[in-house]
Every structure is written in C-alpha cells, then in structure tokens.
Amino acid sequence: MNNEAVGILVVDDEFSVRDSLYNWFKTEGYRADTAEGGMEALKKLQESPWDIVLVDIKMPGMDGMELQRHIKKIDSGIVVIVITAYATVDTAVEAMKEGAYDYLSKPVDPDKLSILIRNAVNQRRLVAENLQLRQKVEELSLQDEIVGESPQIKKILEMIDTVAKTDATVMIRGESGTGKELVAQALHSKSNRRYFPIISINCGAFPEGLLESELFGHEKGAFTGAQYKRKGKLEMANGGTIFFDEIGNITMKMQMDLLRVIETKQFTPLGSNKVVNVDFRVVAATNTDLEKKVAEKEFREDLYYRLNVFSIQLPPLRERPADIPLIARYFLEKYARSMNKKVTDISPESMKVLVQYDWPGNIRELRNTIERALVVVGKKNRIEVDDLNLLFLPKTEPLGRNSLEEVEKAHIKRILEQSEWNISRSAEILKIDRVTLYNKIKKYDLQR
C-alpha cells in the first residue's frame, strides 16, 4: 500500500488543527480530507472509502466518542485515532474500549504522529490482507470438484484438459444445476491464467443499466447513485478469465457492447473518456436454446459464433445415475467435515432413493439434499431415507420400483404435508373417509 492509496480523514472543529494536519498528510503523500464535525465526517465516510480517521474528542454537536461508534458501524475496519486536548487516562481508556486504535494529545510530537500513522496503515493493511486470505480459504474450501466416473463425465474432463491451456472461448451448455460454473473454474485453474483472477458474472441477475456498470465500471457521478469510482468486472478479470453465466439473458444492446469488448479487448467505463485495455479469456454458460434465439433474432449471430468456439455440453444428473452415489458421498464428506458431524455413511435404502430420483435440479439439488439431511440427521452416524425429504417435493414422481405400500405411504404423507395435516381436507383429496385416513396414518406411523 503506497501512501497515495491510504485515505486519511481529519475531523476537528478547530480550523488550524484540520488545516495543519491536512497539509502535513498531503506532504507525506496521503490522500487526505477534513471535516468540521461529526455529520460532515459521516457524509464523507459514505461518499468514499477511508482507511484512517483522526477524531477530535471534544466537538460541538456529535462528540468524538459518538462519531467513533458511527464510524465502526459503517466500516469496522477503519482505524480510528482519537485526538484530545483534554488528555486524561479516562478518556483515552474509554476511546480504546470503544475500538479506537490509539489516541493523541494536542499538541502532537511530529515523530510520534508519523510512527503512529505508519503503524496504523500497517494494521489496516494486515486486517485487509487477513480478510482477503480468509475469503480465499473459504472459497477454496467451498470449491467443489467435478466428481464422477461415468463415460459422460470422463469425456467432459478430457475436453476440459484439451481446451484449458488454449485461450479459446468456451461455451458451456447444460440444465440448471449441472455444474457449469464448476467447469468454468476447472478451465481457469488448468489454464496458464490460473494465477490471475476468475471473475464470474451472472448476466441474468442484473437489469441492463446495472449490468453495464457492473461490467464496465464507472466514474464518480456517472449516474445517480454512482457515489464513487468503481472498477468493472472486465477490468478486474484482467490477465485472468471472465465467466458470463446465463449469457442467453442479455439484451441486444449489451450483446453488441460485449461483442465489441471481446473482439477489441478495449472498453470505456461509464462516465469516463479513457479507454481501458484488458486481456482476458472468455467462458460463457447458458441453459437456454441459443440456436433458437439466434433464429428468432433475439441473440446476435456474430456474438453466438464468437462465444461458441468450443462447446461443452453437460449431461443432466438423471442421465448419469451411476455417478450419483459418488457425488452423494463426496457431498456427505464435505458437509460432515464443515458441520463437524460424525456422519460417515448413507444407508443402502437412502442411496437407492437418491439413485432413482430424477433430480430436476441436478447436482445443485443433490448437494442441497445431502446438506439438509446432515442438518436433520441428529446423532445418527448415517443418513436414512427419512432424512432426505425427497419424497415430499412436489416435483417428485412416484418411485417406480417401490412397493405399492411404500408409494401409498409417501403419497399420504405428501398430501398431509401439503394440507398442513388438515385431516378432512387430506381425506377429501385422497378420496377416502377420515377414519380410513386415521387408520393409514397409524399403519404407516406417520407423524407431523
């Protein structure tokens, strides 16, 4: 962190203090600003990011202690240094208890201030680095692997190995939840760009204007709400990979802008007149029928061909049932570890249910099912059918290979759940009388 990157805000009601500290910080090369009181300081803190705030304790209106509490609410990582002309141990202790980094009593020794600021900058940098590393570790621990031994998945792994080291644009196709982002990450981590970031953007999650600002970034004041300059995802992906998820959902205008960026590797942030040069690899994904969209003129043909250089089609989970036990065990181990549970197995009956289920939500649904099962499993050391909650999902088809009794039990339980255990309504839906329903509940030991 060079000094220019460090923002220091001086809050003091005395002009001479503000002015002299401002000048001193400027000559030290810091980005500095001043505020006359608490309200002005809070406004400035919301307008742009600050690393260190020097706060005078005694100020009319909002005093330094109150301001410090507000600052910590805005960003607990901001280093607050309290300045006081009334240096007493009490005020210093109180300020430190409230989270102040240190305190200074007026007048300040220049060398003391110099050392204090240097240490505060280091502290701020260490906190930021620590946070970044924690996020990285979290990301790495949450990152899934491509699991499976079916011929379909082996072919996909081969395709990833073949194309990863090239800079070719890759289009990943597949139903929702089939692991398109995972493939994009695998392509990135096996590429020569792996030491640079992979930036994902869900194109379907942003309205047009926002997607534009998210991708290209903007200057301060470029539009209402653009309170300060922000780097776009394209710039953040420089050197690495940009992953456009749900590419089929972008507007025609955005398609045109994107095509230009992909072809020229240049763009201009909103509200700026400076052209930014970038170098990234493009990976896109969609679960929509892009060919149909092209035919219906809803997706630009030139962009389609630009993106579809190499295509990877991910099969739905129901088409590779042989992989289900492997994937289920993978998630079991992963979540048991993260939840600190001693669950080591999935019962054969449960596995049978998992394999027979058609998984409309694909791997994502399987992952959620296992994660949920681990929450409800209690003190058991293996997952049983009751922990799965699959039979009660409305999209579940009756289990074709189960006995009539099993299907009946599941169906009655599902209807009871849907009607919130209203016996009359359930009996009406099932077209049986209430006594029969009570008997069935007793027979199958159904419980709320």
Next chain:
Amino acid sequence: MSYIDIVPIGEIEDALLLHLQQSIFQTFRIQTRIRNRQFDLSSVYDPVRDQYNSTGLLLQLINDTSPETLRILGVTELDLFIPIFTFLFGEAQLNGKGALVSTHRLHNQFYGIPENKELLRIRLLKEGIHELGHTFGLIHCFTLRCVMKSSTYVEEIDQKSTNFCKECEQEVLRVRDGKNL
C-alpha cells in the same frame, strides 16, 4: 528574471545565509538573492508555548513578495510550531510559493551537546532544499538518502543527503522548466 528569495527573519549569521544562497542556486539552477524584510513577530508569538506560529509567519512572508519572486524561503532562529504539533523544523506551501525553515532545533546545543557549525550549515541546507522542494510539488520521498525524505527528528536530517533522488530531481526540473525561466 525570476528569483528564489532568501529572507532572514530575525538574526541569522551572514556566512550561514551566503552558503545557503549558493547551494540553493546550485541545486535548483535558479537565481537566488537575499532580501531583508520586517516582520511582526509579536502577532505570531504564543507566550504559553514560548514559540512562534509557523503558519502565521509563512503568511507574512508570502504577503510581501516582488514580481520577480518565483519562490521565497524564510530562515529564522525562532522556535516554530503549528497548533497541532509540538514543533516544526520548517513549513512550506505544497505547489505554492513560500517556505520557511527554522534553525532553532538544528543546533547541537539544543540537544545538550557541543555546537557544530558545519553540521548546522548542512542541516539548514537540507531543510531549506526540502521545504523548497514542497513548493515544487514534491511530497515526502521514501528513498533513504533523498533530501525529500521526511524528518521528524534531527538524526533523520543527518541520515539524508543534500540531493534529490533521480525521480524528485526530474519533477523539480519539470516544474522549473514549465515556468520558462
């Protein structure tokens, strides 16, 4: 012709001023001259601190310059302060015209050790060039021997040289040549 004016505030030894004048010319390659002026010291004196307000003195310094004055450096024996700091070696306007330097805490005697005139001469030169450097837009430099390295105690002044590092020098030349001297 444009000058860097060197202005004594109170009593300053002639030899010290002459050395400063010559060295500043050699450093900045801008003509220098010594100009004597009157200052209202009572208005910047703080009896509680027994020190002189540096910012007030700097204002007096820049309020009375000639059209040929490109930069102005005040040199004083007075102990300077600004309200937030206990003391200052000097003060300058970043990208401005005026700079001020005090010899008060540059004397060895101030620290209870025998006076060393040669050391005083060099310290004054370093601080004079340093403060003038700020008027050319230079901020504090991280290069160990560069004269623009920040010094908050006198030993730090002794550690740096009287010269700008390459980058700071280029910046001074850029600003200086932009003025069409």
